[in-house]
Amino acid sequence: MSTDTGPVIAGRRLDSRLLLGTGGLPRLDLLEPVLAAAGPGLVTVSIRRTSSAAEGGLLATLGAAGVSLLPNTAGCLSAGEAVLTAELGREALETDWVKLEVIGDERSLLPDVIELVDAAERLVERGFTVLPYTTDDPVVARRLVEVGCAAVMPLGSPIGSGMGVLDPFGIEAVRAAVDVPVVLDAGIGTASDAALAIELGCDAVLAATAITRADDPVTMATALARAVEAGALARSAGRIPRQSVARASSPTAGMVGPMRGSVRTSTP
Amino acid sequence: MITINGRAREWAGGASVADLLRQLELGAEPRGLAVAVDGAVVPRAEWSSHQVRDGAAVEVVTAVQGG
Numbered sequence: 001m002s003t004d005t006g007p008v009i010a011g012r013r014l015d016s017r018l019l020l021g022t023g024g025l026p027r028l029d030l031l032e033p034v035l036a037a038a039g040p041g042l043v044t045v046s047i048r049r050t051s052s053a054a055e056g057g058l059l060a061t062l063g064a065a066g067v068s069l070l071p072n073t074a075g076c077l078s079a080g081e082a083v084l085t086a087e088l089g090r091e092a093l094e095t096d097w098v099k100l101e102v103i104g105d106e107r108s109l110l111p112d113v114i115e116l117v118d119a120a121e122r123l124v125e126r127g128f129t130v131l132p133y134t135t136d137d138p139v140v141a142r143r144l145v146e147v148g149c150a151a152v153m154p155l156g157s158p159i160g161s162g163m164g165v166l167d168p169f170g171i172e173a174v175r176a177a178v179d180v181p182v183v184l185d186a187g188i189g190t191a192s193d194a195a196l197a198i199e200l201g202c203d204a205v206l207a208a209t210a211i212t213r214a215d216d217p218v219t220m221a222t223a224l225a226r227a228v229e230a231g232a233l234a235r236s237a238g239r240i241p242r243q244s245v246a247r248a249s250s251p252t253a254g255m256v257g258p259m260r261g262s263v264r265t266s267t268p
Numbered sequence: 269m270i271t272i273n274g275r276a277r278e279w280a281g282g283a284s285v286a287d288l289l290r291q292l293e294l295g296a297e298p299r300g301l302a303v304a305v306d307g308a309v310v311p312r313a314e315w316s317s318h319q320v321r322d323g324a325a326v327e328v329v330t331a332v333q334g335g
Contacts, residue, residue: 022333022335023333023335025333045331045333045335046331046333046335047302047329048329048334049273049274049327049328050273050294050301050330050332051292058332058333059299059300059330059331071331074334074335084307084309087304087309088327088329089302091309091311092301092302093331099335
C-alpha cells in the first residue's frame with residue numbers, strides 16, 4: 001500500500017500534513033487524545049500575558065506528547081505588535097519558527113497584507129522561519145516568498161467559518177506562484193475540505209476549530225489526519241480530467257437485447 | 269511604580285527581572301515564559317542582571333491555546 005510522507009518546510013520534514021491549532025477546545029483534558037488522534041506535524045499556540053504559574057498545563061501536555069510547537073501572533077493588528085509577539089514566542093518556547101498573523105479587521109479576521117509583508121521581512125532579518133497566514137492572492141504570496149518566508153499559509157475561507165475552500169482556483173494560483181510549501185490555513189470545516197486542499201496542491205492543512213469545536217474532537221482529528229493522507233495519495237495518483245459528458249467504463253460491444261447494432265435517436 | 273501586563277504595581281528600584289518574577293510568584297527560572305521590558309525582549313540569560321527601572325512597562329507572557 002502506498003503511504004504518504006510529510007511535507008518539508010525550511011529543510012525539516014514534518015511527520016504529518018495535518019497541523020493543529022489548539023484554540024477552541026472546551027476542556028484541556030481533550031488535548032492529549034486529540035494530539036494522539038491527529039498526529040500533527042506542528043501544533044500552534046498563542047502568546048498571551050500571564051500572571052500565574054498555574055497556567056503551565058498546556059505546555060506540559062504538549063511536551064509530554066512530544067509535538068513540535070509553532071507559536072503564532074494571532075490577534076496582532078500591526079507589524080510592530082506581531083514582531084514583538086514573535087520575539088516573545090521565540091524566547092518562551094525556544095523555537096525560531098513562527099506562524100505570522102497580522103489581522104487587518106477584527107470582524108473579518110482577514111490578514112492585513114501590507115503589515116504582513118513588513119512584519120515578515122523584519123522577522124526573516126531577525127533569523128525567524130516565517131510561516132505567514134495570508135490571503136489566497138498569488139501576488140501577495142510571491143511577495144512573502146521574496147522577503148524570505150519559508151512557506152505561505154493562504155486561507156480557504158475566514159477563520160473559524162468552517163466554509164472550506166471557497167476559491168479553489170485562488171489556492172491553485174497560490175500553489176503555482178510560489179516554490180515554497182503552501183499550507184491551507186483557516187476555514188476547514190470537515191474532512192473533505194482538508195482532502196480538497198491537498199488535492200489542489202497544498203502541502204499541508206492547518207485545522208483548529210474544525211477539530212476543537214466538533215461535537216467529537218477526537219474522532220474529527222482522526223478524520224482530518226486520514227483526509228490529508230487521502231488527498232496526498234489522490235494527488236500523486238493523478239485524477240481523471242473533468243468532462244461534461246459521460247464516458248462509459250463498460251464495454252459497448254457484446255450487449256444482449258434486440259435493439260443492439262442500431263442507434264436509438266428517439267423514444268419508441 | 270511600574271506596569272506589568274498593563275496594570276500598575278508598586279516598585280522599589282534596584283531589582284531585576286528575576287526578582288520581579290519571584291515577587292509575582294512565577295518562580296525564579298520558570299519555563300515557557302518570556303519577558304519584555306519597554307517593548308524589548310529580555311533574554312532569559314539576562315533576567316538576573318537586567319534591572320527594572322522605575323516607570324518601566326513590563327510584559328510577562330506564556331503560551332496559551334490558540335490559532
